[in-house]
Amino acid sequence: MSVISLFSGAFCKDASVVAALETTTGLPVVRDADLTALAGKLSGLGADKIEKAFTAKTSVFNKFTHEKQRAVAWLRLALATKLAEQDRLLVSGFCALLPPRDIAHVLRVCLIADAAFRRAVAAGEAGLSDRDGQRALERADEDCAMWSALVADVKDPWAPALYDMVVPMDKTGVDEAAVLVAKHLADPAVRVTEASRACARDFLLAARVETVVTGKGHDVGVSAKDGVVILTINKKVLLLDRLENELRAIVGKLEGVSDVVTKVGKGYYQTDIYRRADFEMPTKVLLVDDEREFVQTLSERLSMREVGSHAVFDGESALRMMADDEPEVMVLDLKMPGIDGLEVLKRTKAERPDVEVIILTGHGSEADREECMRLGAFAYLQKPVDIELLSDTLKRANEKVQARKAGA
Amino acid sequence: MTRKEAIRYAATVLFAHKGFQETTMQDICKVTGTAEGTIFYHFKSKEGLLMAILEHAKTQILSEYEAAFTGRDFASGLEMMEEAVAHYFRLAGVMEHEFTLLQRQFPHQLAEENPECRSHLAAIYSCLTDIFERVVRAGQADGSMGAFPPRETAMILFAMVDGLLRLKTCNLYDAGALYDELIASCRRMLAKPCDGSC
Numbered sequence: 292m293s294v295i296s297l298f299s300g301a302f303c304k305d306a307s308v309v310a311a312l313e314t315t316t317g318l319p320v321v322r323d324a325d326l327t328a329l330a331g332k333l334s335g336l337g338a339d340k341i342e343k344a345f346t347a348k349t350s351v352f353n354k355f356t357h358e359k360q361r362a363v364a365w366l367r368l369a370l371a372t373k374l375a376e377q378d379r380l381l382v383s384g385f386c387a388l389l390p391p392r393d394i395a396h397v398l399r400v401c402l403i404a405d406a407a408f409r410r411a412v413a414a415g416e417a418g419l420s421d422r423d424g425q426r427a428l429e430r431a432d433e434d435c436a437m438w439s440a441l442v443a444d445v446k447d448p449w450a451p452a453l454y455d456m457v458v459p460m461d462k463t464g465v466d467e468a469a470v471l472v473a474k475h476l477a478d479p480a481v482r483v484t485e486a487s488r489a490c491a492r493d494f495l496l497a498a499r500v501e502t503v504v505t506g507k508g509h510d511v512g513v514s515a516k517d518g519v520v521i522l523t524i525n526k527k528v529l530l531l532d533r534l535e536n537e538l539r540a541i542v543g544k545l546e547g548v549s550d551v552v553t554k555v556g557k558g559y560y561q562t563d564i565y566r567r568a569d570f571e572m573p574t575k576v577l578l579v580d581d582e583r584e585f586v587q588t589l590s591e592r593l594s595m596r597e598v599g600s601h602a603v604f605d606g607e608s609a610l611r612m613m614a615d616d617e618p619e620v621m622v623l624d625l626k627m628p629g630i631d632g633l634e635v636l637k638r639t640k641a642e643r644p645d646v647e648v649i650i651l652t653g654h655g656s657e658a659d660r661e662e663c664m665r666l667g668a669f670a671y672l673q674k675p676v677d678i679e680l681l682s683d684t685l686k687r688a689n690e691k692v693q694a695r696k697a698g699a
Numbered sequence: 700m701t702r703k704e705a706i707r708y709a710a711t712v713l714f715a716h717k718g719f720q721e722t723t724m725q726d727i728c729k730v731t732g733t734a735e736g737t738i739f740y741h742f743k744s745k746e747g748l749l750m751a752i753l754e755h756a757k758t759q760i761l762s763e764y765e766a767a768f769t770g771r772d773f774a775s776g777l778e779m780m781e782e783a784v785a786h787y788f789r790l791a792g793v794m795e796h797e798f799t800l801l802q803r804q805f806p807h808q809l810a811e812e813n814p815e816c817r818s819h820l821a822a823i824y825s826c827l828t829d830i831f832e833r834v835v836r837a838g839q840a841d842g843s844m845g846a847f848p849p850r851e852t853a854m855i856l857f858a859m860v861d862g863l864l865r866l867k868t869c870n871l872y873d874a875g876a877l878y879d880e881l882i883a884s885c886r887r888m889l890a891k892p893c894d895g896s897c
Binding site for chain 1 (some may be wrong): 701702703733737740741785788789791792793795867869870871872873874875876877878881
């Protein structure tokens with residue numbers, strides 16, 4: 292019998308799959324909470340500090356002294372300790388991404404599903420509305436992406452390269468998924484061998500070394516092969532010899548280390564700051580409507596269709612956003628207190644004729660429609676609006692903007 | 700993030716790593732996807748953009764230090780020193796690009812001729828040295844530190860801390876690995892000298 296490591300998106304019925312596997316395979320289950328508690332004890336840092344490594348928010352950690360890497364190193368050690376003790380285990384949660392690939396007797400499983408399925412599960416299991424469910428899963432996915440980037444250097448947490456099998460839960464029932472995983476677990480390729488046990492021991496050695504080097508404030512990749520520790524320096528350091536000597540001095544005297552090899556990784560050569568920095572531009576669709584509830588719901592529904600938007604509630608704010616934020620498309624209500632929609636339309640088309648304005652109103656007359664179109668509106672829609680029609684109109688308006696940009 | 704903030708952020712990164720002279724307005728347009736006119740509309744000029752960056756850095760450093768020290772009790776001046784140093788590096792992590800930019804030469808050169816630039820830099824460095832001076836005075840008041848001249852000692856302390864950060868911003872060494880030893884050195888330097896009894 293071997294080890295299953297099971298990583299799952301939020302709301303993919305992972306708890307049920309784990310429960311089914313526990314029954315059918317009899318493997319003892321290790322969850323993030325168990326490993327966090329163990330890591331907290333081993334490190335003396337406390338479980339609460341270790342646990343924070345799982346969230347995308349980094350501000351609780353000191354980036355300079357690599358505190359997050361330190362927490363991860365202790366989690367690795369906690370898991371490596373378990374894996375060295377027994378080769379019958381079901382690791383479920385974030386920690387499932389921690390074992391290195393060369394431990395061949397670990398079957399790596401990922402459970403994921405499409406957003407509609409996950410929203411339905413969020414509604415069924417947690418009683419969340421469509422909107423709250425979407426939000427919760429976006430937040431959870433952000434954490435997953437941060438985690439896979441941190442521990443596996445892969446931004447997409449569901450990337451097939453990370454796993455032996457990816458189970459689409461929207462197309463696979465819980466029992467069926469458990470059967471599938473159990474079937475793969477019986478595959479000779481994931482059988483425990485002397486070689487795979489040696490890899491598990493190397494994982495433990497590397498994890499011990501990592502807790503020591505991160506404890507001294509270093510941030511290097513650590514792996515081990517037959518007692519030889521390989522340290523990968525992934526940042527540009529001019530005084531490389533000094534750093535290598537220092538690392539060798541720290542690691543060389545640790546128990547179980549037969550030799551230390553240092554090398555430079557791809558981060559050492561990385562000079563392209565365009566890739567390093569994440570320049571995220573603000574949303575390009577501005578929604579203007581004094582009915583707050585309506586406009587916020589609209590904004591969220593658009594975000595489910597991957598249209599980023601920002602909502603404001605009056606004409607003054609719309610004109611200010613126009614100046615500050617340069618949206619490309621505006622969805623505008625006509626009747627608003629203060630500066631009304633018609634005025635916003637006039638000024639917008641006068642100052643920034645490139646912005647496409649879609650009128651969306653509940654009170655418009657035929658004369659209003661004619662007036663708006665004369666003033667240069669892209670389209671004139673009546674409330675209540677079909678979301679498909681609106682997203683389609685937005686798409687067409689956006690295409691027009693892009694075509695003009697390309698031509699300019 | 701508004702478009703204006705996004706432009707400022709992108710410019711901070713480019714100025715910090717590529718240099719002020721070496722960064723063109725086209726570079727900023729390229730990474731932000733904005734028209735050059737928009738950048739001029741918000742910031743008037745490349746220099747104006749740098750001023751906005753410095754002003755923002757100033758505001759953030761000042762408010763972060765205030766938040767870290769207001770209403771907090773420290774066991775001794777030495778503990779307060781440790782927090783002041785730790786906070787400096789915490790900020791250097793959160794405001795990575797701003798700190799790299801501050802350690803480059805061009806803002807300091809510009810300060811010689813541009814009074815606005817000078818006043819931003821003066822405010823940032825006064826805030827930081829003031830904190831260290833407060834630390835020394837607190838340590839002297841509670842007897843945990845020696846009777847060294849507070850202002851000069853604070854400047855030397857700051858120079859040590861800022862110098863260590865330079866190892867990182869200049870890619871000389873992984874300065875995080877020297878952090879624990881820095882704290883120990885600061886303690887040794889500031890602690891009340893032993894009288895004959897020890």
